[in-house]
Amino acid sequence: MRLLFQGAAITTMVISALIFFVLARGAISFLVQIDWDLSKLSDTGWFPRRERFDLRTIIVGSVIMGSVAMLVAVPLGLGVAVYLSEYARPGVRRVLKPIIEVLAGVPSVIVGYFVLRFIAPDLVANIFQPTNVRNMLAAGIGIGILVIPIMASISEDALRAVPDALREASYGVGARKVTTVTKVVIPGAISGLVAAFIIATSRAIGETMVATMAGGFDGSGPFTGYSPLESGLTMTAAMTNAVGGTDQDVGGASFEVLYFVGMLLFLITITLNVFGDRLVKRIRHRY
Amino acid sequence: MALMTPSRAGEAAAETVRAGITKKDRDVAGIAMLIGLLLAMILTLLALFALLAQVVSESASLLSARGLDFVTSPIGSDPDKIGIWSGLFGTIVIGVMVLVVAIPMGVAAAIYLEEYAHHESRLNRMIMVNIRNLAGVPAVIYGVLGFIIFTQWLSPITGGKSAIAAGLTMAVLVLPIVVITSMEAIRAVPSGLRDAGYGVGASRWETIRDHVLPYAAPGILTGTVLSIARALGEAAPLIIIGAVTGLLPETSLTGFFSAVPILIFQWTGRSQPPNSEFAFTESAAAAGLVLLIIVFFFNAAAIYLRNRFERKRSGQ
Amino acid sequence: MSNVSDRIGFLERGLDMSDALKPAVHPTAGETSERTAEVVFDLQQLSVLYGDFRAVRDGTLQIRDQQITAFIGPSGCGKTTMLRCFNRMNDFIPTARVEGKVLYHGVDLYDPAVNSTEVRRRIGMVFQKPNPFPKSIYDNVAYGPRLLGVKKRSQLDEVVERSLQGAALWDEVKDRLKESGLGLSGGQQQRLCIARAIAVEPDVILMDEPCSALDPIATGRIEELMAEMKTDYTIVIVTHNMQQAARVSDRTAFFTTEINPDSDRRTGILVEYDRTDKIFSNPADQRTEDYVTGRFG
Numbered sequence: 001m002r003l004l005f006q007g008a009a010i011t012t013m014v015i016s017a018l019i020f021f022v023l024a025r026g027a028i029s030f031l032v033q034i035d036w037d038l039s040k041l042s043d044t045g046w047f048p049r050r051e052r053f054d055l056r057t058i059i060v061g062s063v064i065m066g067s068v069a070m071l072v073a074v075p076l077g078l079g080v081a082v083y084l085s086e087y088a089r090p091g092v093r094r095v096l097k098p099i100i101e102v103l104a105g106v107p108s109v110i111v112g113y114f115v116l117r118f119i120a121p122d123l124v125a126n127i128f129q130p131t132n133v134r135n136m137l138a139a140g141i142g143i144g145i146l147v148i149p150i151m152a153s154i155s156e157d158a159l160r161a162v163p164d165a166l167r168e169a170s171y172g173v174g175a176r177k178v179t180t181v182t183k184v185v186i187p188g189a190i191s192g193l194v195a196a197f198i199i200a201t202s203r204a205i206g207e208t209m210v211a212t213m214a215g216g217f218d219g220s221g222p223f224t225g226y227s228p229l230e231s232g233l234t235m236t237a238a239m240t241n242a243v244g245g246t247d248q249d250v251g252g253a254s255f256e257v258l259y260f261v262g263m264l265l266f267l268i269t270i271t272l273n274v275f276g277d278r279l280v281k282r283i284r285h286r287y
Numbered sequence: 288m289a290l291m292t293p294s295r296a297g298e299a300a301a302e303t304v305r306a307g308i309t310k311k312d313r314d315v316a317g318i319a320m321l322i323g324l325l326l327a328m329i330l331t332l333l334a335l336f337a338l339l340a341q342v343v344s345e346s347a348s349l350l351s352a353r354g355l356d357f358v359t360s361p362i363g364s365d366p367d368k369i370g371i372w373s374g375l376f377g378t379i380v381i382g383v384m385v386l387v388v389a390i391p392m393g394v395a396a397a398i399y400l401e402e403y404a405h406h407e408s409r410l411n412r413m414i415m416v417n418i419r420n421l422a423g424v425p426a427v428i429y430g431v432l433g434f435i436i437f438t439q440w441l442s443p444i445t446g447g448k449s450a451i452a453a454g455l456t457m458a459v460l461v462l463p464i465v466v467i468t469s470m471e472a473i474r475a476v477p478s479g480l481r482d483a484g485y486g487v488g489a490s491r492w493e494t495i496r497d498h499v500l501p502y503a504a505p506g507i508l509t510g511t512v513l514s515i516a517r518a519l520g521e522a523a524p525l526i527i528i529g530a531v532t533g534l535l536p537e538t539s540l541t542g543f544f545s546a547v548p549i550l551i552f553q554w555t556g557r558s559q560p561p562n563s564e565f566a567f568t569e570s571a572a573a574a575g576l577v578l579l580i581i582v583f584f585f586n587a588a589a590i591y592l593r594n595r596f597e598r599k600r601s602g603q
Numbered sequence: 604m605s606n607v608s609d610r611i612g613f614l615e616r617g618l619d620m621s622d623a624l625k626p627a628v629h630p631t632a633g634e635t636s637e638r639t640a641e642v643v644f645d646l647q648q649l650s651v652l653y654g655d656f657r658a659v660r661d662g663t664l665q666i667r668d669q670q671i672t673a674f675i676g677p678s679g680c681g682k683t684t685m686l687r688c689f690n691r692m693n694d695f696i697p698t699a700r701v702e703g704k705v706l707y708h709g710v711d712l713y714d715p716a717v718n719s720t721e722v723r724r725r726i727g728m729v730f731q732k733p734n735p736f737p738k739s740i741y742d743n744v745a746y747g748p749r750l751l752g753v754k755k756r757s758q759l760d761e762v763v764e765r766s767l768q769g770a771a772l773w774d775e776v777k778d779r780l781k782e783s784g785l786g787l788s789g790g791q792q793q794r795l796c797i798a799r800a801i802a803v804e805p806d807v808i809l810m811d812e813p814c815s816a817l818d819p820i821a822t823g824r825i826e827e828l829m830a831e832m833k834t835d836y837t838i839v840i841v842t843h844n845m846q847q848a849a850r851v852s853d854r855t856a857f858f859t860t861e862i863n864p865d866s867d868r869r870t871g872i873l874v875e876y877d878r879t880d881k882i883f884s885n886p887a888d889q890r891t892e893d894y895v896t897g898r899f900g
Contacts, residue, residue: 001492002399002403002491002492004395005395005396005398005399005402005403006399006403006404007395008392008393008395008396008399009395009396009399009400009404009411009414010414011392011396011462012396012414012417012418012421012462012463012466013413013414013417015421015432015459015462016417016420016421018432018436019424019428019429019431019432022431022432022435022436023428023431026431026435075327076327076330076331077327077331078327079323079324079326079327079328079331080324080327080328080331082324083324083325083327083328087321087324089697090697096328096332098590099332099335100331101586101590102335102583102586103331103334103335105513105516105517105520105582105583105585105586106335106338106520106579106582107519107520107521107522107548107578107579107582108520108521108522108523109520109522109548109551109552109555109575109578110338110342110520110551110575110578110579111338112551112552112555113342113551113555113568113571113572113575114337114338114341114342116555116556117341117345117555117568117572118337118338118341145334145338148331148334152331163734165730165732165734166734166736166737167695168692168695168728168730168734169730169734169735169736169796169799170736170746171692171695171723172690172692172723172727172728172729172730172800173723173724173727173746173747173750173799173800173802173803174720174721174722174723174724174725174727174747174750174751174803175720175723175746175747175750176314176316176317176720177317177320178314178316178317178319178320178321179316179750181320182320183746184736187737187738188736188737199423202423203423203425205425206424206425206426206427206428207425208425208426208427208522208523208526209522209523209548209552212523212526212552213552213555213556236425236427236523239427239430239431239527240427240523240526240527243526243527243529258431258527259431262427262428262431265425265427265428266424266425266428269423269424269425270420270423270424272423273419273420273423274416274420276423277416277419277420301708301709301710304707304708304709304710304725305708305709305710307721307725308707308710308712308717308718308721308722308725309710309714309716309717309718309721310718310721311716311718312718
């Protein structure tokens with residue numbers, strides 16, 4: 001029995017090793033395909049079929065959509081967390097918490113649909129008049145909606161980990177609720193809140209469907225600058241688009257860039273997650 | 288004070304005290320804070336309800352006109368005739384694969400890490416860190432892994448780009464979630480229960496089977512259900528391993544496959560052909576509604592299980 | 604110190620005190636502090652309920668200025684619950700409500716016009732477990748004054764020093780005010796919490812088993828400190844430790860539990876309230892005698 005269980009546990013290590021191996025092998029193969037001509041990685045725009053792989057285009061795209069997402073998710077997710085943890089009566093909390101969990105369960109492809117059918121045409125286009133209905137702002141808002149529940153749930157855990165004794169100490173010297181929350185509870189939970197931010201950021205950068213559907217470019221496009229009202233391409237969208245249609249040729253640089261971008265994405269998100277995880281652990285040790 | 292009689296002193300003190308503690312200073316910061324928090328809460332709920340309203344309203348006329356026909360029809364190019372049956376088949380296969388592959392394996396790994404492993408050992412600490420990291424790897428990267436392993440290396444078994452390959456990929460994707468939630472459930476088992484098992488001479492496995500797992504079962508089940516819901520809603524890995532929306536055999540485990548999220552993805556981006564009654568986006572909304580119902584069903588089951596579980600615990 | 608001689612006076616005359624359940628309304632000649640000291644808290648038929656459950660009922664007693672009043676009794680007898688009514692800390696338990704009155708200098712604390720934040724600024728609290736904020740020693744003490752709007756560094760420095768001296772902690776920490784309060788020993792942490800409480804210059808300090816998490820030496824320090832603080836503050840202390848009540852307090856209230864016949868749950872009741880020496884040497888109620896002589900609880 002023991003061996004069987006141990007085998008299952010070790011399989012998880014094997015999975016990590018395989019992910020790394022597959023991505024590294026593919027990334028090297030990609031570099032071989034482009035003859036190690038690294039100038040292609042800083043050529044103008046992302047045009048895989050013309051072997052122009054400007055990393056800046058997709059990295060800036062990811063950063064812009066991720067930033068928009070976090071601008072949505074941080075205030076809303078944190079607000080929801082503080083409300084549920086500090087203000088909501090138990091009865092209200094029992095109703096609202098499952099609703100937030102329902103939001104966490106909405107598949108990203110449905111959020112992508114929602115962005116294309118409502119947020120982009122009816123909200124963003126009406127207010128900001130962008131050149132293309134599908135743009136990074138609309139996609140970023142959609143990603144933000146997806147990330148709110150993660151932000152809210154990790155933050156709420158961090159806030160609830162602050163012992164009640166500290167709240168009482170604050171009330172005991174005549175502090176109001178708002179002071180207690182801002183001066184004692186939030187500072188006490190700060191490493192958990194930062195962790196929530198980092199993990200949510202990692203999730204936003206790794207989010208694929210909304211960016212693919214609503215970002216505005218179908219697999220290739222020029223570098224459009226730093227305005228979120230332009231169309232853009234994320235690393236994740238570059239990956240889904242590299243695969244393209246159903247009967248694409250496997251091989252060729254335009255396909256194998258999938259692995260190279262995947263490696264990049266893997267390294268970025270793993271760094272963020274390791275960092276966030278450390279902070280979560282720190283708050284657990286503290287109290 | 289000594290010169291005053293106690294009652295006079297008391298009255299004077301009462302006046303000052305009353306003035307002090309009935310001071311009505313408006314708590315502007317507190318009110319602003321509460322308004323801000325309520326606003327965040329309301330906007331979040333609004334986003335959810337707007338999404339649901341959009342899906343329901345856009346799918347209403349199509350579903351009322353076609354009803355169950357939409358669920359049982361195959362995919363195709365005529366938006367008035369298409370349905371989600373082929374996608375639903377792929378989605379069901381994915382759910383079953385997760386159930387038979389990821390759940391037993393994840394629970395086994397959790398049992399090992401919680402019940403057998405020495406928490407201090409380097410290897411086990413590495414395994415733990417690794418599992419947490421795996422849980423944070425973007426879904427699209429699992430797609431790349433599944434593409435190489437399940438559609439290429441294991442193609443003799445899976446048949447290449449197939450529903451089986453998709454199911455296995457999703458099983459790998461949710462494995463870390465199953466391990467983590469199962470570990471939490473097992474960790475919540477009071478150690479007294481284990482001692483009770485050992486105390487009557489049961490072996491470790493017997494103790495786990497008879498005492499630990501039954502106690503942890505609701506928690507494990509919650510994690511299981513949530514991970515299935517997650518697997519059914521994912522689309523990105525399926526795009527990478529090559530889900531299709533064109534012609535495909537309706538119900539093949541090893542042939543070309545599709546899944547409901549893939550249909551939504553494809554139909555959302557397609558424009559309405561002339562002379563058709565319904566737009567592809569209406570089909571996308573209808574498929575979205577079906578997927579939401581499936582996913583919410585699993586989520587609701589998980590929430591229900593967890594609440595019952597918590598109530599049972601606190602009642603003890 | 605004058606209160607020490609007062610206490611000796613009590614001990615000498617202890618046995619001929621009149622019924623202390625109506626304390627100081629008709630004071631005996633010579634009981635100067637009893638007579639002139641103001642009534643700070645006047646509890647009238649106070650009960651606390653959690654939902655339908657009556658945790659403690661019918662508390663009627665008066666607490667006077669510049670005295671230490673101890674609440675003793677077995678676990679679950681409602682002494683902490685009752686103490687937490689004195690500065691409305693029970694407000695934070697959603698199901699808790701009170702019946703009866705808590706008059707503070709004649710003002711009902713549960714009157715709707717009363718601002719509970721202002722109440723807590725006047726009636727400070729020290730808790731069972733030392734609970735310093737995860738901030739520096741300085742910031743812990745300065746927390747309250749900052750709430751009151753003190754911003755000037757020099758003023759804050761002064762308050763911090765005075766409060767830490769008042770809590771007999773200054774000499775031990777004056778060179779490391781910037782270090783975390785969590786780095787102090789348990790006894791020091793509790794004195795830091797006392798310093799934090801007195802930094803807002805309250806009238807009353809409530810102490811909820813302040814020494815239960817401390818070793819005997821640290822407990823001794825806190826007890827000495829309480830005797831010193833008595834000249835400036837009215838102190839109410841909940842304690843499990845009868846010797847502590849006997850050592851530090853002027854008056855003692857003994858609570859016990861009675862089993863509710865309907866629900867099998869225990870409700871706390873106030874059995875006897877009197878001068879400490881009387882409670883410990885010649886209690887009026889048999890239950891008190893059983894408890895203080897160790898036959899119960």
